[in-house]
Amino acid sequence: MNLARHSITATAPVLIFDTQFDPECHLFTTCTQDGFAVYNTWPLKLLRRRDIAGGTLAHVVPLHVSSLLFLVGGGRSPRYPPNKVIFWDDALGREVAELEFRERVRGLACRRGWLAVALRRRVVVFQVDETMSRYAEWDTCDNPRGLLAIATRTHATLLAIPGRQTGHVQLIHLPPCKPPQPLGPPSSSPPTPPPLAPTKHPVSIIAAHTTALSTLSVPPSGRYLATTSARGTLVRIWDTTTGKLMRELRRGSDKAEIYGVAFRPDEREVCVWSDKGTVHIFSLVGGSGGSNRQSTFSPLTNFIPLPKYFDSEWSYAQYRIPSQSAHISMSAGPSKSPTADVVDEEKCVVGWIQGPVDDLDDPDRPSSTEYQLIALTYTGGWYRLSVPNITGPIASSIPSSPVTGPASISPPSVRALAQHRARSSSGSSVYGRSEKGKGRERDRDREKEGKESRDCVLREYRRYGRWDGWG
Template structure:
């Protein structure tokens, strides 16, 4: 008797067109066939939902935690024309205004009082007040991804957009961002003063990569810039004032599509995620909680012209998003090994939050907070991730003096000298073997660097919406 292949599905997959955090990662929006919804990031809670008939949305961008949300139509049957940006006032539950262009809107970014719209070959900025005023526009190269990044912190000015040449980034400084309006009684502390003006004129163009850009990211302060290219192996961190390359971080050695990069709120760490389904966490400063891994051959790079691979900085922590295929196949192939490089992982979005640590507080010791990650998958998965125990950094009461629970892991010293082989093997052959040993050590130490899954929940259909 021959049995055909059958699949037993527990639940129908959730179709999410887009999901994204607000600039502070306090809330996030998601678009489905039913409309859009707004959630509290942590703890996960559905705040409000809007069912929209007559079409679907490409994305919904929240303006911080205000009631204003920018909607763009998309999909096979768009609710709004894809060349329009609709201003949705969620407090009143209706459309407040709209912007119309002669071409499809590729991307959006916003901050208090400002909206930037990315088109195919230009970026247009609008000032939002009692009325909508066109501020300025800048030409870019072919920007089909709609790349655009805005610094949203108080007094920050930076906007990063693609330059006119492939792989270049154009840095634009807008008027300073205004502080948020306080809620409740006035604060006893004085407002934070604006940062000192730069001693020289900020750089305007950065030649970041030789190939096309895939992501642009800036922290709230706008002090740094993170870029990735179509190759998908490196994340480069730049100083936005001087234009100098600060760090070059390696995601991997094989080609991948990096979906995004996010700075930790205190700008001491950065995380990146790609179509490999793996989240990588890197340290930007010493003592931030973890130490980036480096090859055992890296000390030789100052004496021997070794390939750049051996001088790379690798992530000190990572996490692989599980595949959410909720079905059983009678003829399914055997499961892959935990160390296999699975390429059919889910698309996701990552954001930083502050959550209580495992240490319990008492009457004299309040519960400490630590930086954690929240991953949102496009199939409705919500993951809260903590750093490995030896690298957890608590959030101090004084932002200028972070406390580390334990010292950073020690980078392994160069292995002992081995006598030269009588076969006269070339240096290239030895480096190839060294590269293989590096990969073996990568597999052995993976468990010690795994982020810890603290909480998993569903959003979308499982919270009664849809």
């Protein structure tokens, strides 16, 4: 008698080719081999999806919360030639225009009425209105990543692109961004006045790094610029008017590929994520260091010529994106992470939202809001993270506990439950322990609690990208 041989394999993860937030992080787009979809960022909800036959897409870029999307073909079997930008009106469900270039499109950035296209050695800007016109173009150094960043707030003007020399950034000022079209009856409040013109002419070139740039980021206002290089150890924050280096933040000491930097909307913090699978959060307020961690030798740098490393600012909080480690164990106990069955979720995109502050003591009490993070992985993981509230030195921080998030609609959800810290060995019944030994152990416990408090709290975890009727 022959018995068939059966094998058990893990479920294949969703393969996300691209996922991007709109400038305000109100929604995000994602594309897979089946087409593309648009989701509400929080609460997570599928707004619409489009099945596209005949090929795949490399980029789907939303123009704020309008129905206009910019599509670029890519992958092994591109739906559109990679040298074209397709204008897709999702209200009509079809293509309405296209831009064709002589080479592959590397990157896109847009704001109301404007589109910037990055090619290998130049950036071309178009004005998009009832008619589309070519505004200008600028030469850059070799830019295979298609780096560029544009300020999107009303009256903002900044466009940041790589300069002609490696590691340099060119700052370009476009006409001011127009305010969004009001919906419904006109507002009684006066329109927002434009900002005052700078007292001196803004700088046009910033020598940011000595090696090739890996990311460029600006907040919606365009007041600052964040740059990272191929080394992946430092994040530099620049004033875009004066060209002055404002802060230098250290992601780590070993080389990494930084995927992105995002400013909090009020420009008080930034988050950084890389191929290490960790999201780091830095404070931009306060004096040198602020809430950020620093070496214990940093106060001595003014008196002793120590290496610059000892004066670095490190993130005050972080979150490690779970990944499949050695991982899938059939005997995993209750301590198993709710996302332990997810395959390699280290590549991600992160954005800021205003989310609820949950109250476990009084669930019926209306919750206030705080700035939180949404992390989207390229295998379909959606994480809502709460940042620790740390206002002073990291040693005086108070550890927080994960709590459950509010009930939500759409996809199946796994939420973080409150975890109790393991009982310390200081509660042991061993006699004869000296008070000095107890003090050292208490110090170690406090140090451990301070370390735990630097971890972001997982409020909600969900899945996106499986277009099977979630909504």
